[in-house]
Amino acid sequence: AVSDVAVIARADGGTGPKRLVAYVVPAPGEAVDTAELRAHLTSALPDYMVPSAFVPLDALPLTANGKLNRRALPAPDFA
Numbered sequence: 001a002v003s004d005v006a007v008i009a010r011a012d013g014g015t016g017p018k019r020l021v022a023y024v025v026p027a028p029g030e031a032v033d034t035a036e037l038r039a040h041l042t043s044a045l046p047d048y049m050v051p052s053a054f055v056p057l058d059a060l061p062l063t064a065n066g067k068l069n070r071r072a073l074p075a076p077d078f079a
Contacts (some may be wrong), residue, residue, distance in 0.1 A: 002037075002051040004060055006068050007051055010076065021076045025059055032056040051058035053077065
């Protein structure tokens with residue numbers, strides 16, 4: 001159900017401890033179910049490797065060279 005994903009460490013509000021954030025692009029015709037993703041990752045990974053937030057996107061922002069444009073990624077809602 002996921003066609004592309006990027007996971008990066010971000011600080012809440014630009015300061016403080018960093019947390020993992022997953023930017024998820026659903027496969028065509030699919031929807032992102034963050035609860036299902038979290039459950040799957042929790043069963044396969046240690047707790048510290050499971051992202052704190054999941055941000056659905058239509059597409060990952062890329063630079064002119066085709067690399068991930070980290071500056072263009074939206075800030076997550078850690079609530």
